[in-house]
Amino acid sequence: MLDWIPDFQNPDRLWTLVLLPVLIIAYLILLRLKGRVALRYTNTGVLGRIVGSQRRWTRHLFVAMSLASLIALGLAYANPLGVEKQPRERATVVLVVDTSLSMSATDVSPNRLAAAQTAAVAFMNDLPSSFNVAVVGLDGDPSIAIPPTTDRGATQRAIEALQLSDGTAIGDSITQALKAVDQAPVGDDEEEAPAMIVMLSDGTNTEGASATEATAEARDREIPIFTIAYGTENGYVDVDGQRENVAPDPEALEQIATATGGKSVAADDLTSLKDAYRQIGSVLGYEEVSKPITATYASIALGFAVVAALGAVFMAARWPR
Known part of the structure; x- marks a missing residue:
């Protein structure tokens, strides 16, 4: 196993990560459908005033943060193991x-x-x-x-x-x-x-x-x-x-x-x-022992989730002009 990939106490739980490509495919399909719907409205100026302006890259970024949070949660669910030095x-x-x-x-x-x-x-x-x-x-x-x-x-x-x-x-x-x-x-x-x-x-x-x-x-x-x-x-x-x-x-x-x-x-x-x-x-005087680091991955997942939540608020809010 590569050095940067941790060992897991419950590797069988990594099956949750298969949901990631499914969600990515679903997101791409929704983007494609949204593009077709947008073609029905030829007056883009009126449409822009109705839905507000959103930068496409920020929308993708916040979605990516949500997916990253799910990845970290999936890894945390499998109980990753780190290495710690302890006195013999x-x-x-x-x-x-x-x-x-x-x-x-x-x-x-x-x-x-x-x-x-x-x-x-x-x-x-x-x-x-x-x-x-x-x-x-x-x-x-x-x-x-x-x-x-x-x-x-x-x-x-x-x-x-x-x-x-x-x-x-x-x-x-x-x-x-x-x-x-x-x-x-x-x-x-x-x-x-x-x-x-x-x-x-x-x-x-x-x-x-x-x-x-x-x-x-x-x-x-x-x-x-x-x-x-x-x-x-x-x-x-x-x-x-x-x-x-x-x-x-x-x-x-x-x-x-x-x-x-x-x-x-x-x-x-x-x-x-x-x-x-x-x-x-x-x-x-020391030996390397495996130690659960689930909390570390859960903290990372929380960080990604907070950024994604702020992004959702940012996209949904009607900011005064």
Whole structure:
């Protein structure tokens, strides 16, 4: 369905709109008959003084307003539905934080990992208190640092306890994040809450399984992955006396986000990292729900009806000259 056409709670009631072409045809027939009657009166000056002068376009305009009012009423009768953003009541958010050695780069003060931990804690605290939050450490052997919980204190301690390690296994970290989602408690209705993964990383997959298969599983389970490519192009680390560039790879992370219906953002310092988390938080904290907007269409119909009524008065009145 086209974006500008709303959904309807009772689409079967749209049959009332078939009356519109019938009324238009009837109006055209009446105009034609009126034209024939007018030909009987050859003295148009006398006729004009009797019936008064009326502009043809105003008559058509007021008729159009009447028809527009009927259209709006017909649509209102079918109970149109609009989309409204409402705060989510429940959700599971899995924070995947890169702890590979490249996160020791100091291009972000004091270093990438410390800045990432600070921003992750702030992001978590901005989430609704009913959200379950889990943490996965992303290195060569990813693991669940803490399963989904609403205990913000315990989650903060888990984030702050993350330590640097070798390797970057992005595919395996997604697999661990999906396992964390499975550990989230169900609600009173025994249904799983919607879930999403937020991944902060500065590198590409260096070991472990390919990210393609894990990304496909997340997509099939309708779990979006939001990615943040963190760090600057000039970032570096010293390994065994060798200086290595550790620029982020936003293209690889964007592919993961796009494939799962998530969003990809970039951050090159602590401020922009907090902004990136804020953008993601605004997406996670709300969901789109259908809401009846019958009153809106009824108001539009009333507006058209008022204009049409004024037009009828204008055409029927004998204004003094």
